[in-house]
Amino acid sequence: MTGLFSEIFLSALLFGAVTAAVPLLLAGLGEQMSEKAGVLNIGIEGMMIAGAYVGFLAAFSSESLWLGFLCGALAGIAVAAIMALLCVRLGLNQIVIGIGLTLGMEGLTALLHHVQFSRTYPRLPAADITPIPLLADIPVIGKAFFQHNLLVYLAVLLVFVMGYIYRRTQFGLNLQAAGDKPAALDITGVDVVTTRTAAVLTTGALAGLGGAYLANVGAGIFVPFVTNGAGFLGIVLAMLARGRPLWVLFGALLFGVSLSLTTALQVAGINIPTDIIQMIPFLAVMVMLVVFGRRSSLPAALGLPYVRGAR
Amino acid sequence: MSVDTAPMTSGTAAPAVGRAVFHRLLLTVGPIVIALTIAGLILLAVGVNPLTYYGYVIDRGLLSPTGVQQTLTRMAPMLFLAAGLIVAFRAGIWNLGGDGQFLLGAVTAAASAPLLVMVMPVWLALVIAFVLAALVGMVWSLLPALLRAYYGVNEIITTLMMTFLGVSLANAMVKLVFLDPGTTVPQTRTLAVEDRLPRLFDTTISSGLILGLVAVVAVHLVMTRTAFGLRLRVVGANPRAAVHAGLNVPHLTIAVFALSAALAGLGGAVDILGVQGNVRADWNPAYGLLVIPMVFLARLNGFATIGFVLLLSVLSIGGESAARRIGVPNHFTLVLIATVLIVLAIVEYVDSRYLSARRS
Known part of the structure; x- marks a missing residue:
């Protein structure tokens, strides 16, 4: 039990929490933008797994981590394009298509992975680390928060960029209007379909990037169904954050800690079965929903396709 | 087809x-x-070659005598899951937590039935195991039901989260609580073959198929022919109008969750009591997510659902055999x-x- 409170354990736990939180943060920020614009994006799990697979494949064959991230984001965009075409442009049921995309992508990536690698699971080398000068030397905290891959800092930066977009730009206001009162946006001469399409494609890029980070840096490996509900956790974050990017960050860190605990407890040799430990993050979600669920609020037109002139 | x-x-x-x-x-x-x-x-x-693959799947899933019997047997749990989805979807509730409810129902049945048969007649033991499985399924849907009914929290997310929890909990129960002391393999006690649901005539088809068919048809009739079903459909079509019509929407919402989850739990029980006999650790067939598209294809119609579940079962049995043979x-x-x-x-x-x- 002594290992539980040692400095090394604590910094490893927090380091793991940040690593686990980044995919959730990216997915949550992406989902938040979709939901703001009025699209409930259940397909985000499919976008993440596509990003994870393509991102891993690109990084594995090119030996460039950043090419992997780029290809992962592009794969997410490709899946999101299907979603945008079917649900935003044609107005098909977002939940049905979302389930279809998630199932299809999980199956397709597992199938392709099996065809390429059969039962071998090649591993990527450990990701490059960019320590932040001075801060990285602080004991415990430095190792936990300031010795990460560059993408981690960029993801945190993105939180503030999103906040700026939502509060200070015309595009941010358009997004909000597309979710709350699309007809009003239409009257001002801004195309609702284009606004929502932009939001969904951004979601795809972020989810795909999150998936690629999860596979390439977090796990260093692609196995079928590797995202294991991370996309759905992103949806929960977006729901609880009520349109505020900073809350997505806090939520992602909280879930990151509970995800990190699952590995840390096993490493520390605490005698709790894996199955119980694996429940921790999802228990955290349910507790959050019970405590804060009453106040979770979603845009008025969420899930409804926009048809001009229809009531 | x-x-x-x-x-x-x-x-x-x-x-x-x-x-x-x-x-x-x-x-x-x-x-x-x-x-x-x-x-x-x-x-x-x-x-x-797709033609080789499809041909093999149809041959193994539908045309070969053993294959078709396996296909019809596997329909039973899928039909129960489909029945649960029809209730929920017609009432506008997106219960995507079928897999968790199913697995916990299965573990409940597997844990209770082998012990119950020692102290009572087999038929009574099976009935009690079914009831327990349904109850456990219901309990597992209670939290999403309450959150949806009183807080308006989106049930898609909560039911999915409960499925992740349910699958882990079911595995933990198998490994820790209901472990068969007689073997070293982590699994529950096994229900003897002669104590399981009887087979139909001289075939290997489990009579669970009949139960599944009855469940789907009964759900279809309740939803389309009774006042209760009409109330649920009104809630599904327009919850606000349902409030104005004097319906107690929160109570009806909870009733829908309970019915839907109970049917999923029964699906788990029918698979155990009819076919498997026990639950092995980490067993999770995950039929739930595959049944959802079938119910949509059938446009929530019970009779059409039976046809599509047959199709899914053929693909599932044929696909498993193709995985072994064609790779x-x-x-x-x-x-x-x-x-x-x-x-x-x-x-x-x-x-x-x-x-x-x-x-x-």
């Missing part, structure tokens, strides 16, 4: 009715054919089903556009 009967029915009936029936069939069979083609291209891309992993079935679902949504859209264009 009843493709061949289409021209016959349309030929004998009055032209207008015949055309309507033909149109319906085309709308149903069309997406499946298109999806089979798209998925076939994926097979081609990974170097497998195409089971995941392909997932791709195929997802493609069917998406193509169906597109075809329906094109059809409604076509019809409205012709009317105006």
Whole structure:
């Protein structure tokens, strides 16, 4: 039990929490933008797994981590394009298509992975680390928060960029209007379909990037169904954050800690079965929903396709 | 698949009715054919002849005597899950937590039945095991139900989260609590073959199939023919109107969750008490997510659902055997089903556009 409170354990736990939180943060920020614009994006799990697979494949064959991230984001965009075409442009049921995309992508990536690698699971080398000068030397905290891959800092930066977009730009206001009162946006001469399409494609890029980070840096490996509900956790974050990017960050860190605990407890040799430990993050979600669920609020037109002139 | 009967029915009936029936069939069979083609291209891309694969699946899942019996047996749990989904979807509740409810129901049945048969007649033990499984399924849906009914929290997310929790909990229960002391393999006690649900006549088909069929038909009739079903459909169509009509929407919401989850729990029980006999650690067939597209394809109609569940069962049994023999992993079935679902949504859209264009 002594290992539980040692400095090394604590910094490893927090380091793991940040690593686990980044995919959730990216997915949550992406989902938040979709939901703001009025699209409930259940397909985000499919976008993440596509990003994870393509991102891993690109990084594995090119030996460039950043090419992997780029290809992962592009794969997410490709899946999101299907979603945008079917649900935003044609107005098909977002939940049905979302389930279809998630199932299809999980199956397709597992199938392709099996065809390429059969039962071998090649591993990527450990990701490059960019320590932040001075801060990285602080004991415990430095190792936990300031010795990460560059993408981690960029993801945190993105939180503030999103906040700026939502509060200070015309595009941010358009997004909000597309979710709350699309007809009003239409009257001002801004195309609702284009606004929502932009939001969904951004979601795809972020989810795909999150998936690629999860596979390439977090796990260093692609196995079928590797995202294991991370996309759905992103949806929960977006729901609880009520349109505020900073809350997505806090939520992602909280879930990151509970995800990190699952590995840390096993490493520390605490005698709790894996199955119980694996429940921790999802228990955290349910507790959050019970405590804060009453106040979770979603845009008025969420899930409804926009048809001009229809009531 | 009843493709061949289409021209016959349309030929004998009055032209207008015949055309309507033909149109319906085309709308149903069309997406499946298109999806089979798209998925076939994926097979081609990974170097497998799609015709060989499909032929093998149909041969193993439908035409060979052992295969068809396995297919019909596997329909039982799927039918229960489908029945649960029909109740929920018709009432506008997206219960996507079927897999967790199913697995906990299965573990409950596997834990209780072998002990119960020692102290009471077999039929009573089976009935009690079914009831317990249904109750556990219900309990597992209570939290999402309350959150949806009183807080308005989206049930898609909560039921999915409860499934992740339920699968882990079920595994933990098998490994820690209900472990069979008689073996070293982590699994529950095994229900003796002669104590399981009887087989039909001289076949290996479990009579669970009959129970599943009864469940789907009963749910269909309740939803379409009774006042209770009408109330649920009103809630599903327009919750605000339901409030104005004096319906107690929170109570009805909870009732829908309870019914839906109980049916999923029964699905788990029927698989254990009819076929498996025990639950092995980490066993999770995950039928739930695959059944959802079938229920949509059937447009929430109970009778059509039976046909589509048969199709899913053929794909599932045939696919498992193809995984062993042709080397195409089971995941392909997932791709195929997802493609069917998406193509169906597109075809329906094109059809409604076509019809409205012709009317105006």
